[in-house]
Amino acid sequence: xxxxxxxxxxxxxxxxxxxxxxxxxxxxxxxxxxxxxxxxxxxxxxxxxxxxxxxxxxxxxxxxxxxxxxxxxxxxxxxxxxxxxxxxxxxxxxxxxxxxxxxxxxxxxxxxxxxxxxxxxxxxxxxxxxxxxxxxxxxxxxxxxxxxxxxxxxxxxxxxxxxxxxxxxxxxxxxxxxxxxxxxxxxxxxxxxxxxxxxxxxxxxxxxxxxxxxxxxxxxxxxxxxxxxxxxxxxxxxxxxxxxxxxxxxxxxxxxxxxxxxxxxxxxxxxxxxxxxxxxxxxxxxxxxxxxxxxxxxxxxxxxxxxxxxxxxxxxxxxxxxxxxxxx
Amino acid sequence: xxxxxxxxxxxxxxxxxxxxxxxxxxxxxxxxxxxxxxxxxxxxxxxxxxxxxxxxxxxxxxxxxxxxxxxxxxxxxxxxxxxxxxxxxxxxxxxxxxxxxxxxxxxxxxxxxxxxxxxxxxxxxxxxxxxxxxxxxxxxxxxxxxxxxxxxxxxxxxxxxxxxxxxxxxxxxxxxxxxxxxxxxxxxxxxxxxxxxxxxxxxxxxxxxxxxxxxxxxxxxxxxxxxxxxxxxxxxxxxxxxxxxxxxxxxxxxxxxxxxxxxxxxxxxxxxxxxxxxxxxxxxxxxxxxxxxxxxxxxxxxxxxxxxxxxxxxxxxxxxxxxxxxxx
Numbered sequence: 001x002x003x004x005x006x007x008x009x010x011x012x013x014x015x016x017x018x019x020x021x022x023x024x025x026x027x028x029x030x031x032x033x034x035x036x037x038x039x040x041x042x043x044x045x046x047x048x049x050x051x052x053x054x055x056x057x058x059x060x061x062x063x064x065x066x067x068x069x070x071x072x073x074x075x076x077x078x079x080x081x082x083x084x085x086x087x088x089x090x091x092x093x094x095x096x097x098x099x100x101x102x103x104x105x106x107x108x109x110x111x112x113x114x115x116x117x118x119x120x121x122x123x124x125x126x127x128x129x130x131x132x133x134x135x136x137x138x139x140x141x142x143x144x145x146x147x148x149x150x151x152x153x154x155x156x157x158x159x160x161x162x163x164x165x166x167x168x169x170x171x172x173x174x175x176x177x178x179x180x181x182x183x184x185x186x187x188x189x190x191x192x193x194x195x196x197x198x199x200x201x202x203x204x205x206x207x208x209x210x211x212x213x214x215x216x217x218x219x220x221x222x223x224x225x226x227x228x229x230x231x232x233x234x235x236x237x238x239x240x241x242x243x244x245x246x247x248x249x250x251x252x253x254x255x256x257x258x259x260x261x262x263x264x265x266x267x268x269x270x271x272x273x274x275x276x277x278x279x280x281x282x283x284x285x286x287x288x289x290x291x292x293x294x295x296x297x298x299x300x301x302x303x304x305x306x307x308x309x310x311x312x313x314x315x316x317x318x319x320x321x322x323x324x325x326x327x328x
Numbered sequence: 329x330x331x332x333x334x335x336x337x338x339x340x341x342x343x344x345x346x347x348x349x350x351x352x353x354x355x356x357x358x359x360x361x362x363x364x365x366x367x368x369x370x371x372x373x374x375x376x377x378x379x380x381x382x383x384x385x386x387x388x389x390x391x392x393x394x395x396x397x398x399x400x401x402x403x404x405x406x407x408x409x410x411x412x413x414x415x416x417x418x419x420x421x422x423x424x425x426x427x428x429x430x431x432x433x434x435x436x437x438x439x440x441x442x443x444x445x446x447x448x449x450x451x452x453x454x455x456x457x458x459x460x461x462x463x464x465x466x467x468x469x470x471x472x473x474x475x476x477x478x479x480x481x482x483x484x485x486x487x488x489x490x491x492x493x494x495x496x497x498x499x500x501x502x503x504x505x506x507x508x509x510x511x512x513x514x515x516x517x518x519x520x521x522x523x524x525x526x527x528x529x530x531x532x533x534x535x536x537x538x539x540x541x542x543x544x545x546x547x548x549x550x551x552x553x554x555x556x557x558x559x560x561x562x563x564x565x566x567x568x569x570x571x572x573x574x575x576x577x578x579x580x581x582x583x584x585x586x587x588x589x590x591x592x593x594x595x596x597x598x599x600x601x602x603x604x605x606x607x608x609x610x611x612x613x614x615x616x617x618x619x620x621x622x623x624x625x626x627x628x629x630x631x632x633x634x635x636x637x638x639x640x641x642x643x644x645x646x647x648x649x650x651x652x653x654x655x656x
């Protein structure tokens with residue numbers, strides 16, 4: 001099934017069930033108020049939500065045109081956001097871009113990120129200064145139910161409730177500086193954005209495979225194709241990321257786990273899901289980066305496609321970078 | 329005023345107003361349901377909460393004996409927990425203990441921690457294995473209202489709503505390994521504990537000074553004094569920590585900001601707020617650490633005292649370390 005969240009005066013918005021063709025949506029009224037509420041009570045509500053999904057697919061519940069609704073992020077805030085860096089090609093290019101030593105780790109790389117705000121798919125995204133070197137990072141993620149401490153990877157996929165698509169906005173002037181402290185990122189990782197539609201893994205068909213979202217992530221910058229990267233090189237599956245995260249803590253229902261930037265070793269053919277990777281290639285090729293970071297007014301679009309799909313699996317993200325205005 | 333949270337079937341518990349002498353408490357019924365609700369609507373509810381506080385102090389509202397109530401953490405979960413490391417002596421001793429290079433940073437060290445669960449002051453704390461080298465870290469923190477992005481340090485104290493006392497449980501076998509990735513800590517930093525009483529800064533008297541909680545933190549291990557450390561050497565005040573955190577993000581109401589382990593350069597006299605610091609001193613003195621990490625069954629107590637106070641400023645924490653039992 002496919003779920004989305006309508007923006008309301010509440011920070012958590014209001015849960016919608018979206019038709020398979022993503023044309024129509026119906027409020028989940030009487031079943032679950034918000035997506036967090038749904039994952040908190042998944043065993044109880046997933047059946048009724050699926051039934052409503054079948055009704056809107058069959059046309060027996062008309063719903064409203066999805067395009068006529070103001071969508072928030074499907075999960076507008078989360079109690080926990082743990083982002084991995086599971087694509088080796090991304091790590092290798094970032095090391096090249098920032099002249100960092102290789103990371104010698106026998107386990108998934110993961111940091112805890114800001115989770116109290118996720119931008120909706122069409123919201124402008126404000127930053128305090130262009131001088132921070134504004135970049136995007138396209139990735140996939142999963143929203144889990146409550147995962148007991150110590151859950152092994154072999155059982156971790158049982159807890160995956162929904163898959164999502166993420167833009168993890170990143171500030172590259174700050175990122176390597178904070179990274180050198182060993183404490184991870186605060187200023188370099190402001191609020192992320194989510195694509196509008198969260199889907200149960202079965203909706204992904206062959207694009208959900210071995211605990212991975214293997215769809216192709218298409219990124220456009222000001223309308224021009226920046227990357228069309230198949231997410232087939234994830235070194236760890238989400239089951240391994242969940243198990244890593246849950247080794248010494250229980251994960252609460254609604255925890256979001258990210259794959260890290262979708263990246264391919266075949267980047268010369270497929271392009272990139274973040275600007276810094278392309279700058280790294282330019283450094284490899286000619287010595288200095290040519291592609292500039294984002295300036296105010298630039299448009300970033302992301303869509304994911306399955307093997308045969310023409311409808312974006314998680315809907316569309318289309319966001320403009322703007323100057324933060326404290327007075328707004 | 330002084331606030332606490334009674335444990336209920338809800339994850340956020342139920343807000344209590346506690347008398348100044350910490351003997352009695354009254355539900356904040358009709359004013360605010362939870363501490364998060366109170367900080368979300370502080371301008372509206374702080375007056376009525378203060379009025380109720382005066383009533384319980386005057387005895388015109390009897391309340392119940394605080395000791396008869398089952399207390400949760402004052403904030404049993406938070407949307408955001410940002411922990412600094414602002415005591416230079418702690419950093420220096422940790423470098424010695426783990427043979428780490430000095431951190432060259434012209435800004436406060438800070439990581440984003442797990443915030444979806446804080447243990448209450450008397451709860452047993454489960455860990456999956458003693459082999460992870462279980463340690464405590466006593467520290468202070470503040471809970472803020474909504475802080476706009478870009479708030480400068482000069483205005484940041486306006487957003488401090490409450491001060492709290494924290495035990496940031498840490499797993500030392502894992503901490504330096506994760507730190508070397510640059511991504512911060514996931515497995516090394518499981519859920520923290522909070523002392524039972526959150527207080528407005530005015531309650532701290534001279535122990536709230538220059539944006540710092542300057543009380544003395546007393547830590548006992550199995551009843552024996554482990555440290556009685558005056559928190560007077562914080563290199564950055566909470567106003568500077570808030571401004572650092574808010575540079576590229578808004579902080580939501582209820583964000584918890586921590587000082588990092590309370591530590592003193594006079595540690596030979598005052599002792600320690602974590603085991604690793606004492607092990608570092610032993611390495612400095614004789615070459616090898618002698619003080620073992622925590623084993624199951626050990627008792628950790630923490631209390632903070634002001635300049636002339638005999639009542640612990642944030643109440644008492646008394647917790648036993650236990651083996652995590654997946655079946656429980």
